[in-house]
Amino acid sequence: MKIIFFAKIREIIGKEEENIAFPENVRTVNDMLSFLKEYNKIYYNVFENYDFLIACDEELVDMDYNISKTKEIAIFPPVTGG
Amino acid sequence: MKIIFFAKIREIIGKEEENIAFPENVRTVNDMLSFLKEYNKIYYNVFENYDFLIACDEELVDMDYNISKTKEIAIFPPVTGG
Amino acid sequence: MIDIRIQSSDFNFSKEIKNFQNNKINGAVVCFLGSVRDLKSEEGLEKLEIEYYPKMAEKVLEETARKAFKEWNLSQCLIIHRFGKLDVNEPIVLIITQTKHRKDAFRANEFIIDFLKINAPFWKKEHTNKKSYWVEQNKKDLDIKI
Amino acid sequence: MIDIRIQSSDFNFSKEIKNFQNNKINGAVVCFLGSVRDLKSEEGLEKLEIEYYPKMAEKVLEETARKAFKEWNLSQCLIIHRFGKLDVNEPIVLIITQTKHRKDAFRANEFIIDFLKINAPFWKKEHTNKKSYWVEQNKKDLDIKI
Numbered sequence: 001m002k003i004i005f006f007a008k009i010r011e012i013i014g015k016e017e018e019n020i021a022f023p024e025n026v027r028t029v030n031d032m033l034s035f036l037k038e039y040n041k042i043y044y045n046v047f048e049n050y051d052f053l054i055a056c057d058e059e060l061v062d063m064d065y066n067i068s069k070t071k072e073i074a075i076f077p078p079v080t081g082g
Numbered sequence: 083m084k085i086i087f088f089a090k091i092r093e094i095i096g097k098e099e100e101n102i103a104f105p106e107n108v109r110t111v112n113d114m115l116s117f118l119k120e121y122n123k124i125y126y127n128v129f130e131n132y133d134f135l136i137a138c139d140e141e142l143v144d145m146d147y148n149i150s151k152t153k154e155i156a157i158f159p160p161v162t163g164g
Numbered sequence: 165m166i167d168i169r170i171q172s173s174d175f176n177f178s179k180e181i182k183n184f185q186n187n188k189i190n191g192a193v194v195c196f197l198g199s200v201r202d203l204k205s206e207e208g209l210e211k212l213e214i215e216y217y218p219k220m221a222e223k224v225l226e227e228t229a230r231k232a233f234k235e236w237n238l239s240q241c242l243i244i245h246r247f248g249k250l251d252v253n254e255p256i257v258l259i260i261t262q263t264k265h266r267k268d269a270f271r272a273n274e275f276i277i278d279f280l281k282i283n284a285p286f287w288k289k290e291h292t293n294k295k296s297y298w299v300e301q302n303k304k305d306l307d308i309k310i
Numbered sequence: 311m312i313d314i315r316i317q318s319s320d321f322n323f324s325k326e327i328k329n330f331q332n333n334k335i336n337g338a339v340v341c342f343l344g345s346v347r348d349l350k351s352e353e354g355l356e357k358l359e360i361e362y363y364p365k366m367a368e369k370v371l372e373e374t375a376r377k378a379f380k381e382w383n384l385s386q387c388l389i390i391h392r393f394g395k396l397d398v399n400e401p402i403v404l405i406i407t408q409t410k411h412r413k414d415a416f417r418a419n420e421f422i423i424d425f426l427k428i429n430a431p432f433w434k435k436e437h438t439n440k441k442s443y444w445v446e447q448n449k450k451d452l453d454i455k456i
Contacts, residue, residue: 007361007433008444051447058366060429074363074431078447081360081367081391081432082344082403082423089215089287090298133301140220142283156217156285160301163214163221163245163286164198164257164277178324181343193343194419196412197327201337266342266423273340274416 001067006076012046029054030063032073051078083149088158094128111136112145114155133160165240166229170221172248177258180242184260191239192266194273198257200250207292214247214256217285221245224284228276236272238263243276245286281305311386312375316367318394323404326388330406337385338412340419344403346396353438360393360402363431367391370430374422382418384409389422391432427451 004017026035036043046052054061056070067073086099108117118125128134136143138152149155169175177197184193202209229241240262250256257280261273281302288299315321323343330339348355375387386408396402403426407419427448434445 058369079431080434080445081430082427140223162288162299162301163284164281177327181323191347195341197339270420
């Protein structure tokens, strides 16, 4: 699964994207976040300490969204355009 | 007293302005309208049959406004600018 | 800065915006542009004629701008209103408001056009190829809470 | 007609309006222009940098315009949003809405900027002569009822 990052979260994580093969029990956004927090403590830091939003294939989604058909997940801070 | 007319009311009255010396008992806008209705039946027609507004020295006023210090009275239809 | 103009000549919307931009815009700008509409299209509108009461029109537009300026803390406000004979699609009125906060710029701009529609002494007459009509006041405009 | 552009280059507000005017404007046009504000003036803002998520940003702007188009019966709608490094007072966003009825043009325009502020994936970073800051989301924007 391709995960991409933007803005402050991209800076903290220190990369623009990461490809991770999730185990089968990772079904929802919530599962993914739990997995990533274990996977690397930098994710733990981000998810515990910063506001962030999740988009699956360019749509904002909730924590219980099922990611099984998702191709690209984006993690980014609250938006500040306009 | 100088009375000026605009738009449809100017057309019906058939002139842009009229100077009229009101008798002493004409104190308010209402008094003036009653006087004008007697003065000329064209005013009677306008005041009975059309919507109109009154401005005294460029301020919209009510029917009981005292015109004793007014220099110029304007009579015109509801506005349609913008 | 309040700028009020009543003129028969066309105005250059582009140029007015450029002036605003050159004035170091700090924040949000909202513009309203009203143009001649052909509401009598079966007959074919040929000209829209706008008559006005000069002294009073200036006074009302200035008072309107001053009210908006104070209420919404504007940093700039421009009102241009035309008179005379205009063609279909020609601009009639331009209102530009500028503030730090966008909500204020929207509120102020809408207040100005609403207030002007019921208080500024301008009257429209439509000339079609058949006859001429004085435009009736839109009752909806009177219901707007100012 | 919906026109959405995301670009790093400056846009010519004047030209965009002129295009709208040339398109036989039938009624009311409302524009919103947002520019770079220097909110860190003690330190001196040197550049505002805008990062964005290209595919999603286009999608969100198009959806926003389509919603507004339908809800307020727009005849034209333009949204331009810039990215990259901008100077103080440079334009960031331009929204133009056009309808027969002015209230609809105002409502649609405000809806678009409000919706965009909380949904479109753009992020601002301020570079002052001392350091750089990511702009925090304005909590007020979240309270706006869309």
